[in-house]
Amino acid sequence: MKTVVIQTFGSPDGMQVVDAPAPDLQAGQVLIETDAIGVGGVDAVIRRGTLGDLGLGEGFIPGSEVAGVVKQVGDGIEPGWLGRRVWAFTGVGGGYVEHAAVDVRDIVALPGGLSSIDAVTLGNSATVAHFALERAHVAAGESVLVRGAAGSIGIAAVELAARTGSVTVTTSSTERGDRLRALGAAHVLDRDGSGDGPEMFDVVIDLIAGQALGTFLDRLSPNGRYVLAGVVGGYPPEDFGMSLMRGFRQSLSLSTFSLDTVPVVERDRVRAEVFDAAVRGDIHAVVDDVLPLERAAEAHRRMDDGGVFGRIVLTP
Template identity: 45%
Template sequence: MRAVVVEASRELAVADVPEPAPGPGQVLLDVDVVGVGYVDVMGLRGGDELSPAAGSVPGLEVVGRVRTVGSGVSEELVGKRVLAQPDFGGYAEQVAVDADRLLPAPPDADPAEVVALGLNALVAEGALHRTGVAPGERVLVRGAGGGIGVLATQIAHARGGEVTVVTSSAERGERLRALGAAKVVDRTRSGRPEDTYDVIVDTVAGPQVGEYLELLRPNGRYVLCGGAGGVPGPEAFEPLLRDFHKSLTLLTFSLNSVAPEDRRQSWDRVVALLADGRLSAVLDQSFPLADAAAALRRVERGKSFGKVVLLAAQGIPGRVVP
């Protein structure tokens, strides 16, 4: 099969690679669509456990159909369309995935929309669920125009929160208003927000975390679930100690530590919001699989609004699309 491989130079190249075989407890998927996120950009830079090794295939989320199952997996899965989160290998025509990393794709949904929800919806929903956002609470979303941010904005609004977004242009602000934001802060103009908040969802982190922690109201919850702006130094967390009388909570949230059953419950809540029209997938741009490098550049340059996807079933010459 054809796949996109990380070269020793950390560039991406299309290559013929052996078709993966599903091991015990795994399924083999025919990939329709691949999700691209900042996590892939960081992974391509190399150097940590989120980095695919040279010679391997990156890609952490796909939507596809189950072709075959390995030992110990029910044959009933064959032919089902699923959202899957492999440990790499997604930038390919086929990928083997642990069966407990599959979630059912809603039958009527477009595969690209399902992947556009994908990991990002699970991060946004899971992070907000843990903060226990209640109706009427003020919620601030940082990195609101990103893949996670556009979903966090909608889900916080659906939970009854009064949502303020921090984003990087008036145009993005208008699009976020249409998704449920009540207020917009343009970080390229006015800097940081002036109100205070019950909940802050932060996908950016970086050196400004301390300034944002100071915007929490008493009993406020701050959930750090990304680092598009870099890793904050320890001094950023000083307001937590200094303002201890506010009884603040700092949470971190990574999908990596969420148990399969909890992921499934979170996904059920996402699908329910989708079904009643309170959540919609936001697709930025789709690229053929062979143009994965261009897709990653778009995400890295911060040009995307919503999700960038790769079309695996159409993008590689020679593939017959049913």
């Protein structure tokens, strides 16, 4: 089967398309013929080596979410799954393939009216955004800064925060401002935080991290909450915690957030709600482009260039 692997970590040029055997199905797994594969920020972070050597090794298959049709079920799996359209989490990697073997606990049935492309645009992204906002205890009327709002998680965070009645502020390039406002943003700042909008924030949802993290920590209002839910910009400086210490009397808080810490049952419940909301039109899947699987390296180059708005989706 057609498979994309990372032979050399760093540049997208280290990605190659190879012919690999279909995966062996284990007990408790289903085999999915993929219709759509999400290209996530975490894929780029892993491929770049931003987080250092994760021990993944040469020939690693990137991709954490796919959607498609169940073609085979392993031992112990209800045969009723056969032929059903599902979204699936493939783990840290394993998604850039024509056929994916996935644990049945990591699949969610798709409702009619939701395309596979929309499913992989929202499945992880909107779920991360939901729980990040929940962790921040966002309340109506509060100001919420979404740092990195042009990505699929950031876009979902903007929409979901706006639905709570909060005043949503985003950081993105100027030309994307109108699109973000249409999704619920009240203000759009430049990526460095400058521009016409609030100076201080009750909540920051940060998907970037990087060297400027401390600058945004300094803009928390008293009792402000900062949730770090991504590191696409790399690690922050080692002394970034000094921003919290300088604001000690303001009772500021910072937490990291990974979906890995949310029980599977809760994740699946929220994903199902997100998919139903998308069918109703209450949340929107913003797709930047759809490319064939063999152009995965091109998708990663575009992500590295910073010009992607929403999600790029691959199709076998």
